[in-house]
Amino acid sequence: MIDGAPSLPLDFAQPWALLLLPLALLPLLRRRREELTFSSLPWLPEDSLGRWIERLGRAAAVLAILATVLALARPGRPEWEVERIGRGAEIVVLFDSSLSMDDEMVARGAHPKRRRDSPLRKRNVAREALSRFVERRKEDRFSLLMFGAAPFRVTPFSQSPEVIQAGIAAAGISNGLPGTDLGRGLIAALSQFEGRAYSGSRVILLVSDGAAEIDDATRQRIRDGMAKHRVALDWLYLRSANWPRLDDEKEPEAVGLITDVAMHRFFKTLPTTYKVFEAESPDAVSKAVAEIERQQNLPLEYRERIPRRDFTHLFYGLAMVAAFALLIHRGLTVRSFQTS
Amino acid sequence: MRPGFGGYLRNALRGGGWLLLPVFVLLATAAWLPKLPVTRDAYDHLVIFDVSQSMNVEDYQLDGKPVSRLEFAKHSVAVALKNPKCDTRIGWGVFAGRKIVMLLAPVEVCRNYSALLEALSGIDGRMAFERSSEIQEGLLWTMINVRDLKPLPTVIFMTDGQEAPPLPPERVRNYDGQIGEVRGWVVGVGGDEPRPIPKTDTEGARIGYWRGSEVLQWAGAASSTGGTSHEHLSELREPHLQQLAKTVGFDYLRLVDSHSLDQALHDRKLSQPAEVETDLRWIPGGLALLLLAGWFWPDWRPFRRPAA
Numbered sequence: 104m105i106d107g108a109p110s111l112p113l114d115f116a117q118p119w120a121l122l123l124l125p126l127a128l129l130p131l132l133r134r135r136r137e138e139l140t141f142s143s144l145p146w147l148p149e150d151s152l153g154r155w156i157e158r159l160g161r162a163a164a165v166l167a168i169l170a171t172v173l174a175l176a177r178p179g180r181p182e183w184e185v186e187r188i189g190r191g192a193e194i195v196v197l198f199d200s201s202l203s204m205d206d207e208m209v210a211r212g213a214h215p216k217r218r219r220d221s222p223l224r225k226r227n228v229a230r231e232a233l234s235r236f237v238e239r240r241k242e243d244r245f246s247l248l249m250f251g252a253a254p255f256r257v258t259p260f261s262q263s264p265e266v267i268q269a270g271i272a273a274a275g276i277s278n279g280l281p282g283t284d285l286g287r288g289l290i291a292a293l294s295q296f297e298g299r300a301y302s303g304s305r306v307i308l309l310v311s312d313g314a315a316e317i318d319d320a321t322r323q324r325i326r327d328g329m330a331k332h333r334v335a336l337d338w339l340y341l342r343s344a345n346w347p348r349l350d351d352e353k354e355p356e357a358v359g360l361i362t363d364v365a366m367h368r369f370f371k372t373l374p375t376t377y378k379v380f381e382a383e384s385p386d387a388v389s390k391a392v393a394e395i396e397r398q399q400n401l402p403l404e405y406r407e408r409i410p411r412r413d414f415t416h417l418f419y420g421l422a423m424v425a426a427f428a429l430l431i432h433r434g435l436t437v438r439s440f441q442t443s
Numbered sequence: 444m445r446p447g448f449g450g451y452l453r454n455a456l457r458g459g460g461w462l463l464l465p466v467f468v469l470l471a472t473a474a475w476l477p478k479l480p481v482t483r484d485a486y487d488h489l490v491i492f493d494v495s496q497s498m499n500v501e502d503y504q505l506d507g508k509p510v511s512r513l514e515f516a517k518h519s520v521a522v523a524l525k526n527p528k529c530d531t532r533i534g535w536g537v538f539a540g541r542k543i544v545m546l547l548a549p550v551e552v553c554r555n556y557s558a559l560l561e562a563l564s565g566i567d568g569r570m571a572f573e574r575s576s577e578i579q580e581g582l583l584w585t586m587i588n589v590r591d592l593k594p595l596p597t598v599i600f601m602t603d604g605q606e607a608p609p610l611p612p613e614r615v616r617n618y619d620g621q622i623g624e625v626r627g628w629v630v631g632v633g634g635d636e637p638r639p640i641p642k643t644d645t646e647g648a649r650i651g652y653w654r655g656s657e658v659l660q661w662a663g664a665a666s667s668t669g670g671t672s673h674e675h676l677s678e679l680r681e682p683h684l685q686q687l688a689k690t691v692g693f694d695y696l697r698l699v700d701s702h703s704l705d706q707a708l709h710d711r712k713l714s715q716p717a718e719v720e721t722d723l724r725w726i727p728g729g730l731a732l733l734l735l736a737g738w739f740w741p742d743w744r745p746f747r748r749p750a751a
Contacts, residue, residue: 117725168735174724257562262558426470
C-alpha cells in the first residue's frame with residue numbers, strides 16, 4: 104500500500120543503467136586531439152571569456168551524457184495517492200453463483216434451459232450489466248464476492264478496475280455451485296468494510312435470483328453488521344418474467360416464491376436503507392443498474408491512486424538540448440590554426 | 444573576417460563534429476518515440492489452488508515458521524510474480540469437491556501487481572465449498588472450464604494429490620479432449636511424511652484433527668491412485684499426480700521452495716506470441732550514448748611535440 108506522497112520524488116524503472124553514470128565524466132578528461140599547437144604559451148593573452156566558453160562546452164557534454172544515462176534508467180515519479188472528494192460509493196458486489204443463476208431468464212410458465220453460452224443466462228445478463236456499471240463508475244471503489252455454498256472473496260476493495268473486471272469475467276465462467284448460503288455471503292461482504300475508515304457511502308449490491316434461506320442467528324449478525332458499518336443494501340433481483348413482484352400481497356407465496364419473499368421481508372427489517380430492483384429481462388437489468396447508479400451519488404471521500412509518471416522523455420529532451428548546445432559551442436571555438 | 448552562419452556550421456561539424464548530428468537526431472527520436480506493439484512470447488496463466496482440508500497441513504517453512512501447503516503455494520505465486528515483465532497475465536481459481544470456481548480471469552501482472560496480491564491473500568480454506576476432494580474430476584473439469592476463457596490460458600494446477608474419498612483404480616478416467624490443446628503443469632504441494640490433517644469449521648477455525656475413523660480409508664494394498672490405509676494423514680501423493688499430469692498432457696513439478704514455480708510460469712513451451720506494447724526508446728538512446736561516449740573517449744596518445 105502506498106500512503107501519501109512518495110518518500111522519493113524520483114525512482115528508476117531500470118536502475119542498473121545507472122552503472123553507466125561514470126561515462127558522464129569522460130568529457131572532463133582532456134583529450135590530446137584537442138590540443139592546439141602554439142609556439143609559446145606565455146605569448147597567449149589572458150582569455151577569461153574563452154575559458155568560460157570552454158567550461159560551458161564541457162558542461163554541455165557532461166549534461167548530454169548524464170541525461171542520456173538517466174533516461175536509459177527510465178526515471179519517473181513513483182505511484183502515489185491523493186485524497187479526493189468525489190461522488191460515488193464504496194460498493195461490495197455480492198454475486199450469487201448458485202446453480203439457478205445458470206438458468207435463462209424466461210417467461211413464467213416456460214421451462215428455463217441451462218445453456219452455457221446463452222445470452223439470456225441470468226449469470227451472463229448480470230455479469231454484462233455489472234461490467235458496464237463498473238466501467239462507468241470510475242470514482243467508486245469496488246470489492247467483489249461470489250457466493251454459493253461458501254463465500255468467495257474475489258477481490259478486496261481494489262484500486263484496479265482491470266482486476267474487478269477480471270473478477271466479473273470469471274464469475275460468468277464458473278459452473279453453478281450447489282447451495283446458496285446467502286447468510287455467510289452477506290457476512291463476508293460486511294467484513295470487507297472491517298477496518299476501513301467510513302468515507303461517505305457504503306453499499307452491498309446483491310445480485311441474486313433469490314431462493315436463499317437465512318437462519319435467525321445469522322439474521323441478527325447481519326443486522327448488527329449493517330448497523331455497525333452503516334451499509335445500505337441494494338438487491339438486484341433477477342426475477343423470471345411475468346412473475347409477481349415481491350411486494351405483491353397475495354400472489355408470490357402462491358407461486359412458490361416463499362423464500363424470495365422471506366428474504367425481501369427480512370431485508371426490510373434491516374436498520375439501514377434497503378432497496379430492491381426487480382428485473383425480469385436483460386433490458387430491465389440494465390435499467391435497474393442505471394437506477395442504482397443514479398441513487399448512489401453521494402459525496403465520497405476517496406483516495407485516488409496517481410499512477411507512476413514516466414519522465415524518461417524529459418531526460419532525453421534535456422540530453423537533446425545539451426547536444427545542441429555542444430554543437431553551437433563547437434561552432435564558436437577554434438580547433439586548429441590550420442584553417443583552410 | 445567574420446565568418447557567416449555557414450562558416451560557423453562548417454566549423455562545428457569539422458573534426459568529427461558531424462557526429463553530433465546523429466546524436467541529436469537519435470536523442471530527439473528517443474524523446475518522442477511512443478510505445479510500439481512488438482510481437483513477443485507472452486504468458487497467460489490460470490492458477491488453480493486446491494483448497495481442500497489436506498492443504499491445511501503445515502509441512503512447509505516460511506521465515507522459520509511452519510506454514511500450510513495452501514499458504515506456501517500462494518506465497519510462491521506471489522514470489523514468482525515479483526519483477527514481472529509486462530508479458531505475463533495471471534488469474535486464478537480454487538478447487539474443492541470435484542469442481543473449480545474461477546475467481547479471476549487472467550490480467551496483466553505489471554500494471555495490477557498490488558491489486559493481484561491483495562486478491563491472492565483472500566484465498567483460503569474457507570472457500571472449500573465441499574468437503575470431498577476428487578482431484579481427477581477437478582482436473583478434468585478444469586480442462587473443460589478453461590476453454591471459456593479467451594485467449595485460452597495455460598493451467599497451473601496446485602494440489603497435494605490426496606483424493607478424498609480414495610479413488611479406486613478402476614475409476615481412473617481418460618481425458619477425452621485433445622492432448623496439447625490446453626497446456627499446463629500439475630504442481631505437487633506437500634511433504635513426504637504423512638501428517639495429521641487439521642479439521643476446520645465453515646469459518647475456517649481449527650477444531651482439532653481428523654481421526655482415522657472419521658475418513659474413508661483405502662482397504663488393501665497401496666493403490667496406484669495414492670489411496671492408503673492412513674487417509675486421515677496426508678503427504679504428497681506424487682505418483683498419482685504424475686499419472687494425472689500425463690493423462691491430460693501436462694508436465695509435473697514438485698513445489699520444493701518458493702522458486703520452484705519459476706520453471707512452470709516461465710516455461711517457453713507455454714508461451715504464445717502476443718503483441719505487447721514495448722518501450723523501445725532505449726535503442727536510439729543507447730546508440731546516442733554509444734556515440735557520445737566514443738567521441739569523448741580519451742585517446743592515450745602522447746602529447747604532440749611542438750614543432751621545433
